[in-house]
Amino acid sequence: MGEYCFDAGLYVYSGSARRHPHSRLQRHLRREKRLRWHIDYVLTNPGVEIVDVEVRGVPECQLNRLTIGTLPVRGFGASDCRSRCGSHLKYLGPTPWSGRDYIG
Template sequence: MQAATVYQLDIVLTADARIIVGRLGEFLFPAGRYVYTGSACRNLAARIDRHLSRDKKLRWHIDYLLEVESAEVVGVRLFEDGECVVNQTTEGIVVAPGFGASDCSSGCGSHLKYCGRSECLAVSANVHL
């Protein structure tokens, strides 16, 4: 069995938030459910723990969203499939083009999806719970 290297953060934003996301610029994030798809070839647990921490330097696009007081990670899923495969099989819409996808060569457009009031679900069969 292959080790998981891809993760999704299930995020709830309880209030609309206008956020400047590093060099990407400013976006309005409507209240609701989001899913962020990321990967880590090494130290996956450490990467996820970092995302869950409130005390960190803003380094990745997701850090800007998660620093907002009304944002909370309510779940984490792990996958064996590739990051873009998981992202592309996850329902939702893009509200911040380029978010988390600066190194994406698969045309995802964003690795953050907005699902309104519903949980964002991936169709990938290779999930670790």
């Protein structure tokens, strides 16, 4: 995707982990890993902090559609998306988020 300079603020990423979801989440939480997915390049940046992880029992594209926010990078995390999400990373804004109301 090339380089991208993200605005400071809060982002939400919708991903899937149909097989071995616990292992997948543990992998995302590690800083040291082989960079494979778009989100790996973001999460290994020292300026990025994971503030919340939620597991929902719905497909990633459906969850992504329920999530508010704007699309800062077209195609991010959506290489295999068939639902025309545009991106599975959404920008919620520059201020700290104080609730769990980013998912409709």
